[in-house]
Amino acid sequence: MSLKYRRVMLKLSGETLMGNQQYGIDPQMLVYYTQQIRGLVDMGVEVAVVIGGGNIFRGLSAAESGVERTQGDYMGMLATVINGMALQSMMETHGVFTRLISAIEMQQIAEPYIRRRAVRHLEKGRVVIFSAGTGNPYFTTDTAAALRANEIKADVLLKGTRVDGIYTADPEKDPTATKYEKLSFKEAMIKGLRILDQAAFALCDDNNLPVIVFDINNPDNLKKIIYGEAVGTLVTN
Numbered sequence: 001m002s003l004k005y006r007r008v009m010l011k012l013s014g015e016t017l018m019g020n021q022q023y024g025i026d027p028q029m030l031v032y033y034t035q036q037i038r039g040l041v042d043m044g045v046e047v048a049v050v051i052g053g054g055n056i057f058r059g060l061s062a063a064e065s066g067v068e069r070t071q072g073d074y075m076g077m078l079a080t081v082i083n084g085m086a087l088q089s090m091m092e093t094h095g096v097f098t099r100l101i102s103a104i105e106m107q108q109i110a111e112p113y114i115r116r117r118a119v120r121h122l123e124k125g126r127v128v129i130f131s132a133g134t135g136n137p138y139f140t141t142d143t144a145a146a147l148r149a150n151e152i153k154a155d156v157l158l159k160g161t162r163v164d165g166i167y168t169a170d171p172e173k174d175p176t177a178t179k180y181e182k183l184s185f186k187e188a189m190i191k192g193l194r195i196l197d198q199a200a201f202a203l204c205d206d207n208n209l210p211v212i213v214f215d216i217n218n219p220d221n222l223k224k225i226i227y228g229e230a231v232g233t234l235v236t237n
C-alpha cells in the first residue's frame with residue numbers, strides 16, 4: 001500500500017500525557033506514544049512531534065492566580081521541555097532514534113532549533129521532538145506545531161485529541177452533535193469551530209497545510225491516516 005503522507009507533524013497535547021492522572025506524566029501514555037510513533041517510523045514515515053505542556057503548567061491559568069503572564073508562559077514552555085525529555089527517553093529505551101530540540105536554548109539537554117539540521121534528522125529517519133513551543137510567550141504549542149510543520153514542509157499536521165474529530169457541537173456535552181468528515185478552513189471559520197487556536201489556524205490556512213483532527217487513543221488511527229483512510233476530520237483549503 002502506498003503512503004499518502006511521508007513527512008508528518010504530530011501534535012500531542014500535554015493533557016493526554018496525564019492519562020487517567022490529575023497531573024504530570026503517566027508512563028503508560030509515554031509507552032503508548034512510543035509504540036504509535038514507532039509504527040510510523042517502521043512504515044518509512046518521517047515523524048516530527050510537537051509536545052504540549054498543559055499537564056504541568058499553563059501560562060494563562062497561572063496568570064489568573066497572580067503569576068505574571070509572560071513569566072507563566074515561559075514556565076509553560078519549560079513544561080513542554082520536561083515532557084519532551086520524558087518522551088525522548090522512553091523512545092530511546094524502545095530503540096527509536098530521536099533528537100530533542102528546544103526553541104529556548106538549553107544545550108545541556110536539547111539541541112537548539114536550526115531548521116536545516118532538523119530536516120536532516122528527519123531525512124535520516126530520526127524522530128524530531130520540538131519542545132519549548134515557539135520560544136515566545138502568548139503562543140501555544142498548536143501554533144508551534146503549525147509553524148514548524150510549515151518550516152519543515154510536513155505533508156500534514158496531525159492533531160491527536162481525546163475526541164475522534166470535529167463535531168457540530170461538543171460531543172462530550174451534546175448527544176445530538178455530529179462529526180464532520182471533511183471541512184474547509186473557510187467553513188470552519190464561518191461556523192466558529194475551534195480546531196486549533198487562531199494563530200495556528202491562520203498559519204495552516206495561509207500555507208495550504210492540511211490538518212487532521214483524530215482520536216489519539218485509538219491505536220489503529222495513525223496507520224490508517226498514513227494509508228489515506230478517512231479517519232477523524234480532515235481540514236483543507
Ligand code: UDP
Pocket residue numbers: 012013014015051052053054055057058059060072073074075076077079080132133134135136137138139140141142143144
Ligand atoms: N507556551 C508559550 N508559547 C508557545 C507554546 C507554549 O508561551 O509557543 C506556554 C503557554 O503558557 C501554554 C503552555 O506553554 O499554556 C503549555 O502549552 P500548551 O497549553 O499549548 O500545551 P497543551 O495544551 O498542548 O498541553
